[in-house]
Structure formats: structure tokens, C-alpha cells
Amino acid sequence: MARPVCPPPERGFTLIELLVAISLMALMALLSWRGLDGISRSQTQLGQRSDDVQALQVTLAQWGADLDAMAEQPGMTSLDWDGRTLRILRRSSAGTGDGLRVVAWARRSVDGISQWLRWQSPELRSRGALEQAWQKAQVWGQTPSDEDRSREVRTVAINGWQVFYYRGNAWSNPLSSADVAPAQTGSLPAAGQAAQSSTPDGVRLVLELSSGQALSGSLTRDWVRPVLGGGK
DSSP states (O other), X not given: OOOOOOXXXXXXXXXXXXXXXXXXXXXXXXXXXXXXXXXXHHHHHHHHHHHHHHHHXXXXXXXXXXXXXXXXXXXXXXXXXXXXXXXXXXXXXXXXXXXXXXXXXXXXXXXXXXXEEEEEOOOBOSHHXXXXXXXXXHHHTTSOOHHHHTTEEEEEEXXXXXXXXXXXXXXXXXXXXXXXXXXXXSSOOOTTOOGGGSOOSEEEEEEEEOTTSSSOEEEEEEEEOGGGGTOO
């Protein structure tokens, strides 16, 4: 009579094999997590860079729009730069009436970051209101009140900025004696004051963008009066 054949005993994993398998799984999980984390950080950085570029484009577009809408009124200065604050007398946006606004640009530290700021007055219709807003814009550039801060908008981070005027076929510093009338940094001058306070043919803006943004370093933007380029 033949003996029954016993099946071979079932063999399980040894402790060493289990440890090796667990180690490989842990390594694969770690590599996968690093890959996903790298993708997530890349997407975040790309999104931040895109936001920085868009903010700069919107800011420069607003700068150009303010200059394009510059209003020239008898006995009033349309543009003034005192080395810290640039003030513009401009028309209100289309569809809001025939009033005027005073717009100002300045650099100031906000929450420890040097920011380029824009301030805008309400729509104004009287000489007295324009005088008051013009002076308030200059004060805002140095020591703003809480009310003035509520009307300012942060744009981009900059380390510094410069403004140049184009007159007589040359660029020059508007703070030089050849370009600024003595009373220009104060209230609106009277009609017929020195021709130096007239609107320049062009304005050059030089920004020193802060590091840590999508774009940094020096950026130059030139503006030319629309009438010189055939505009309306």
C-alpha cells in the first residue's frame, strides 16, 4: 500500500523580508510625497509670480491712465513733483460727471514693506475744494491721517522711484531750478505764473522694484502727452 504524499509545509515571510518590504514601501511613499510637495511649491511660486506681474501691469496702466486724463485748467497746476509725492489734477473717469480729482503717488513703508501707493480725492467741482485736496495730497505723501489712509491703495513694493520731465527736447529733473517754479510745491499757483509749471511734453518714471518679487531691479516707463502722438 502506497504511503500518502504529504504536501510541503507552507512557508511564510521571514522577519527580515517583512522589514525589507516595509522599508521599500516607506521609501516609495517618501519619494512620492517629495514629488507632490515639489509640484505644489512650483505651482505656488508660479501663481505668486503671475500675481506679481499682473499687479505691476495694472499699476503701470493706472499710472498711464492718470497722466492721460490730466486736466489743464486756467490758474491751476496739472502736475507737481516735490521729490516725494507726485500730484496730478485729472478728469474723473468716463461716465462719472464733469468734475475733477486730485491723484497722488508716493512711496511709504507699510507694515515694514516699502510700498508704492496711490491716493485719490473724491470728485470735486469747486476751486476751493481743489485747493484743499491739492494740499491734502502733499500732506498724505508724508504724514497721512487715518482718513487719508482709507483712500490710498497699495500697488507694488519698491525701494525707490524717480521722475523726469521732457521739455525742450531733453529729459531733466523736475526739481531743478530750470523746471520748477518756487511756489509749485505749495498751493495751486495763480493764473499766468511762470511757464515752468506748465504740463511737460513727457514724463519718465524710474522704479527700483524690491527683490523677492517676480520682477526686480530698475524699470523705466515713459509717457508722452497724447496730443503729441496724434491722440485726442
